[in-house]
Amino acid sequence: MTAAKITQVVVDEVKGYHNFVKFLIFLVGAAALASAIRFIFGLGVTTNLNDTFPWGLWISFDVVTAVPLAAGAFTLGAIVHCFHIKKLEPLVRPAIVTGFLGYSLVCVGLLLDLGQPQRGWHTMVYWNPHSPMFEVSMCIMAYTTVLFLEFLSPVCEKFGYHVPLRLLRTIEMPLVVLAASISTLHQSSLGTFFLIAVDKLHPLWYNPLLPLLFWVSAMCAGMSIITVEATMSHKYMGQPDEGELLETLAKILPCVLSFYLALRLFSLFALSEGALWDRPGLTALFVLEIVALVVPVLMLAQKKVRENGRQRATAAWLVIFGVVVNRFNVSMFGMEAPGTSYYPSFLESVVTIGIIAAHILFFVLIAKYFPIFEHHPETVDYSLPDHFHKTDNNHGHVGNEA
Amino acid sequence: MSSENKDFGKNKAFLIDMTKCTGCRGCQVACKQWNQLDAEKTKFFTGEGYQNPPLMSEYTFTRIKFRDYEKNGQNEFAFYKEMCMHCNEPACASVCPVGAFVKTKEGPVTYDAKRCIGCRFCMVACPFGVPKYEWSKAFPLVRKCTGCYSRVKEGKKPACATTCVSAITYGPREEMIKEAEKRIAARPEKYLKKLYGAEEAGGTSVIYLTALPFDELGFKHVTKRPLPSYTWQALRLVPGIFLTVGSSLSLLSWFTHRKERIAKEEEMRKSGSAPKEG
Ligand code: SF4
Ligand code: SF4
Numbered sequence: 318m319t320a321a322k323i324t325q326v327v328v329d330e331v332k333g334y335h336n337f338v339k340f341l342i343f344l345v346g347a348a349a350l351a352s353a354i355r356f357i358f359g360l361g362v363t364t365n366l367n368d369t370f371p372w373g374l375w376i377s378f379d380v381v382t383a384v385p386l387a388a389g390a391f392t393l394g395a396i397v398h399c400f401h402i403k404k405l406e407p408l409v410r411p412a413i414v415t416g417f418l419g420y421s422l423v424c425v426g427l428l429l430d431l432g433q434p435q436r437g438w439h440t441m442v443y444w445n446p447h448s449p450m451f452e453v454s455m456c457i458m459a460y461t462t463v464l465f466l467e468f469l470s471p472v473c474e475k476f477g478y479h480v481p482l483r484l485l486r487t488i489e490m491p492l493v494v495l496a497a498s499i500s501t502l503h504q505s506s507l508g509t510f511f512l513i514a515v516d517k518l519h520p521l522w523y524n525p526l527l528p529l530l531f532w533v534s535a536m537c538a539g540m541s542i543i544t545v546e547a548t549m550s551h552k553y554m555g556q557p558d559e560g561e562l563l564e565t566l567a568k569i570l571p572c573v574l575s576f577y578l579a580l581r582l583f584s585l586f587a588l589s590e591g592a593l594w595d596r597p598g599l600t601a602l603f604v605l606e607i608v609a610l611v612v613p614v615l616m617l618a619q620k621k622v623r624e625n626g627r628q629r630a631t632a633a634w635l636v637i638f639g640v641v642v643n644r645f646n647v648s649m650f651g652m653e654a655p656g657t658s659y660y661p662s663f664l665e666s667v668v669t670i671g672i673i674a675a676h677i678l679f680f681v682l683i684a685k686y687f688p689i690f691e692h693h694p695e696t697v698d699y700s701l702p703d704h705f706h707k708t709d710n711n712h713g714h715v716g717n718e719a
Numbered sequence: 720m721s722s723e724n725k726d727f728g729k730n731k732a733f734l735i736d737m738t739k740c741t742g743c744r745g746c747q748v749a750c751k752q753w754n755q756l757d758a759e760k761t762k763f764f765t766g767e768g769y770q771n772p773p774l775m776s777e778y779t780f781t782r783i784k785f786r787d788y789e790k791n792g793q794n795e796f797a798f799y800k801e802m803c804m805h806c807n808e809p810a811c812a813s814v815c816p817v818g819a820f821v822k823t824k825e826g827p828v829t830y831d832a833k834r835c836i837g838c839r840f841c842m843v844a845c846p847f848g849v850p851k852y853e854w855s856k857a858f859p860l861v862r863k864c865t866g867c868y869s870r871v872k873e874g875k876k877p878a879c880a881t882t883c884v885s886a887i888t889y890g891p892r893e894e895m896i897k898e899a900e901k902r903i904a905a906r907p908e909k910y911l912k913k914l915y916g917a918e919e920a921g922g923t924s925v926i927y928l929t930a931l932p933f934d935e936l937g938f939k940h941v942t943k944r945p946l947p948s949y950t951w952q953a954l955r956l957v958p959g960i961f962l963t964v965g966s967s968l969s970l971l972s973w974f975t976h977r978k979e980r981i982a983k984e985e986e987m988r989k990s991g992s993a994p995k996e997g
Contacts, residue, residue, distance in 0.1 A: 361854030368776065368851050371842040399968045401975030432837015432852070432859040439836050443817040449950055450840045451816035452957060490972060498965040502957055509953045513814055513844040515942045528953045652843075 341678040348671020351664045352429050360432065365662040372648065374661035378669050379426025381507055382644040384457075385531070386637070387419025388539030389546075390464060391500035394493040396569070405562050410471060410689045411550070412543050417464040418679050422672050423457060429668065449509040456503035463496050471687045505532040511647055519651040520591035521603045526584040527647070533577040537610075538640040540570045541633035546680075548630040554681070556690040564623050567632070571617040574636065578610055596655065602646050609639030727807040728893035730826030731871055732924040733880060736902065737936070738909060740798040740886040742769075742783055746879035750781045753867060753878035775801055777853045780864040781879060784937050797929070799936040800886070802879075803828065803849045803864035804916060805924035806945075811841035811850055811863075813947035819861075826892070826924045827866025827877075835860050846920050846941045866924070895926050902928060921945025 331342075355363040366373045389412040397405050428434040440454045466485065473482040508531030511518050544563050550556040585593070594600050613632035622628040653659060661669070683689060750756070759779060761772045769785035772778075781802040788795055805828045812820035812828065819834040820841065830850075837859055841850045853859035867877035875881070880889040888895060896917060903910045915927040919941045929936060 356857055359855055359857045360852075360859060361856075367854065368774070368842065369848065371839040371852060395968060399972040399975065401972070430838075432839070432856075432861075433835065434837075435858075436834075436836045439817045439834055443819075443834055445813075445816055445818040447813045447947060447951060447954065448816045448818075448840070449954060450814060450838060452954065454816060490976075494965055494968045494972065497968055498961050501964045502961055505960075506954070506957070509950050510840075510843075512949045512953060513810055513946055515944075515946060515949055516846060516940060517843075525949075525952065 338678065338681060341674045341681075344674035345671050345678060348668045348675070351667040351671070354664060355429055355668075360430075363662065363664045365659060365665065369657055370653070370659040372652075373659055374649075374665045374669055375426055375430040377645055377648040379430070379672055380423055381510075381648045382641055383419055383423050383426065383672075384507060385504060385535035385538045385640055385644065386542055387416045387423070388500060388504060388535040389543040390416030390467070390539070391496045392536045392539040393543060394467075395497045398490060398493045399497070402565065405565060407557075407690070408543055408547060408559060408562055408566070411546055411684070412539075413464060413467045414471075414680060414683055414689050415542065415546060415676075417461070417468040418676050418683075420457060420461040420464055422676055424461060426669075426672055427454075427457075449506045449512075452506045453503045453510070456499050456506070460496065460499045460503065463492055463499065467492055467496070471689050475687050500535075501532060504535040505529060507531050508647075511652075514652060517652055517654070518647065519596070519599055520589045520593055521585070521599055522647045522651040523591075524584040524588040526580065526588060530577065530581060530584065533573065533580065534640050534643060537570060537574050537577060537636055540566055540573070541636040541640075544570075544633035545630055545637065548626055548633075550684060550690065554684060556684070560626055563626075563629060567617050567623040567629050570633075570636070571614045574610060574614050574617075578607070578614065581607070599646075599650060602642065602650055606639055606642040606646055609635050609642060613639075727922060727924075728891065730805075730807070730824075730892045730924050731866075731889060732805075732826060732892035732895045732926060733877075734888040734890075734895040734899055734926050734928070735800050736886050736888070736899075736928040737798055737800070738928065738930045740783070740800065742785060742796055742798050744783050745882045745884075746800060746887070747779070747782055749878040749882035750864070751779070753870075754780060754865075756780070769796075775849070775851060777851045777855075777862045780862070786931070786936055788931065788935075797931050797936055799927075799929075799938065800879075801937075802925065803866065804847050804920065805866050806920050807922040807924070808920075808945035808947050810844040810846060810920065810946035813950065814840045814844040816840065823868060825868070825871050827868040827871055829865050829868045830861060830863060832860050837861070844946065846946060847939055892924060892926075899926055899928050918943045921948075 331339075334342075351363070360366060364373055364375070390409075393405065393409050393412045396402050397409050428437060431437065437454075440451055441458075445451045466488070470482065470485050473479075473485065505528035508528035511523070511527060512525070514523070544566060547556075547559045547563055551558045551560075613635045616622045616628065616632040616635075622632060649659065751758070756778045759772050759776065763769070763771060769787075770783060772782060775782055781800060784799040784801055786797045786799070788797060805822075805826060807822070809820060809822055809828045812818070812822055815835075816838060817834045817836055819831045820828055821831070822828050837852075839852060839861070841861060842848075842852060850861045850863045852861055867875075867879075870877060876889045880887040888898065896914065899914050903912055909930060911929050911932060913933070915929065915933050915938055916923040916925050921944060927933075927938070929938075934940065
């Protein structure tokens with residue numbers, strides 16, 4: 318096939334996409350342009366950042382918020398494989414795809430925000446174990462690799478590569494465990510970031526348990542994202558209905574969420590120092606964050622909500638909203654000194670919107686071309702690797718001679 | 720990090736007596752010259768008062784803050800020399816992922832521009848708001864006062880301390896603190912009975928004497944505990960957590976998968992060697 322022909326095929330394929338997908342492509346393009354502006358004219362021109370407010374939307378959303386939103390992969394992996402709640406297995410793949418996309422885009426966001434992105438590798442050479450940023454960047458690199466390996470499974474299935482597939486199966490359990498441990502570390506260390514901001518972060522959010530709180534709420538966010546994602550891909554993309562499985566997930570979610578809320582209130586009233594209610598704007602944001610998490614607990618405690626696809630998704634949306642507000646409160650609103658304010662510039666927003674659009678776009682495309690939903694656990698052996706030769710029984714003979 | 724440096728009393732430190740400052744801004748000029756910093760185009764009264772430039776920046780590592788107040792019915796000026804505090808246990812050094820900041824054994828906290836990746840964590844972490852960023856550049860770096868480390872290493876005083884005729888004394892930290900206490904004792908009516916920098920952020924290599932309360936001059940309120948300890952109390956748990964989570968999940972999965980594995984082996988044994996049947 319000549320290059321022209323390939324282009325033709327691609328163009329035809331793209332023409333066939335739904336308008337929404339085309340719109341996403343447009344948003345991603347706009348973000349790419351905006352990033353070009355950042356690299357030509359610098360951060361000062363592109364963003365509203367300055368010396369008193371050095372971290373803005375790109376850190377608050379693209380890193381501090383996006384990481385917990387991509388936590389579904391490790392949470393579900395642990396639930397399914399370690400706690401052995403096997404029936405949730407079909408949800409693992411979409412979660413891994415979401416996670417892999419999420420983390421790749423976190424890396425993109427970070428590279429845009431760094432002053433010297435070409436030196437990103439310095440973190441691997443000049444270690445500083447006292448820095449939470451060092452720890453998070455090592456974890457993110459390691460975890461993106463793990464997710465990539467996990468993501469290779471559907472790719473190999475698609476192309477019928479049996480040998481690597483069998484290898485991937487063998488390391489699957491170690492990968493799941495590794496994913497959960499690495500995630501625990503960096504999800505919590507994102508909270509550790511703000512422990513150094515002693516007199517900067519408002520006491521409504523500053524407390525020594527911040528890392529633990531970040532970790533627990535990340536798991537809630539992860540489960541909610543899976544719920545929302547499965548509901549939407551059933552509704553809009555004609556993927557199989559995972560309602561029953563989501564019901565099980567909806568039973569776990571309120572338990573973890575109540576634990577989080579209890580911990581949150583304990584740390585607020587027992588461990589925080591300083592005046593809590595001195596700034597009405599921040600109080601309002603705090604109330605918003607808590608209400609957005611209390612309501613879904615009350616909703617999901619009822620059987621009829623858990624069984625109702627729509628209401629269940631609504632509850633999950635609320636959790637996501639609550640966690641997002643929390644991360645913005647910690648990394649943005651709570652960090653603004655009284656009398657100063659920061660709001661993202663137009664170009665900053667374009668980039669972040671583009672990153673969100675890229676996430677949805679790639680997810681839709683991957684779901685279209687790769688078997689991430691048509692994955693049925695009954696046909697695959699997911700027990701701990703026993704004897705190497707046994708794993709491929711259901712896949713014919715191709716891999717046997719290897 | 721600052722592991723090579725434990726005895727902070729021997730570190731070189733600035734004693735800055737704000738009551739002796741005349742607001743001549745010689746230190747600002749000396750700093751610009753020694754560090755070859757570009758001039759900034761500024762207008763008078765764009766900041767909070769007479770100070771100029773209005774803020775520290777990538778071009779201005781130190782600046783004199785002016786504050787007018789009334790004393791015995793007359794207008795008076797009080798000053799505050801803003802600069803890097805060269806903390807004993809610097810927050811900037813602890814958070815930098817690539818260890819670009821180093822607390823030297825002489826006292827100054829230096830910055831290695833060749834390592835910096837430009838993440839700006841140091842700016843978020845510094846309780847005094849010192850590190851500044853080259854916002855105008857496409858690939859910006861951080862800038863801050865280096866305590867004239869290149870001069871101090873050679874046994875010289877920093878540029879600003881050399882220029883200043885009255886207010887800045889430079890020497891070992893313990894001696895500077897003793898000197899400050901002596902001055903307060905000698906003229907208690909003149910000084911505020913507190914030293915800024917003796918305990919702030921766990922102690923710094925810049926010690927201030929003032930007449931007015933610190934917050935009125937624009938000094939920041941800062942915790943007395945060294946800042947790195949706040950993050951370290953969480954970070955030190957990292958290896959433990961990694962091992963705990965990893966091993967408990969492995970153990971858990973070993974148990975949960977056990978039944979299945981046994982059943983499978985049983986089946987295999989019954990049917991002979993499975994793969995060949997395929
Ligand atoms: S004042 Fe700020 S920049 Fe200077 S040593 Fe202390 S933490 Fe670092
Ligand atoms: S901006 Fe540079 S010096 Fe500051 S913490 Fe990041 S890498 Fe270190």
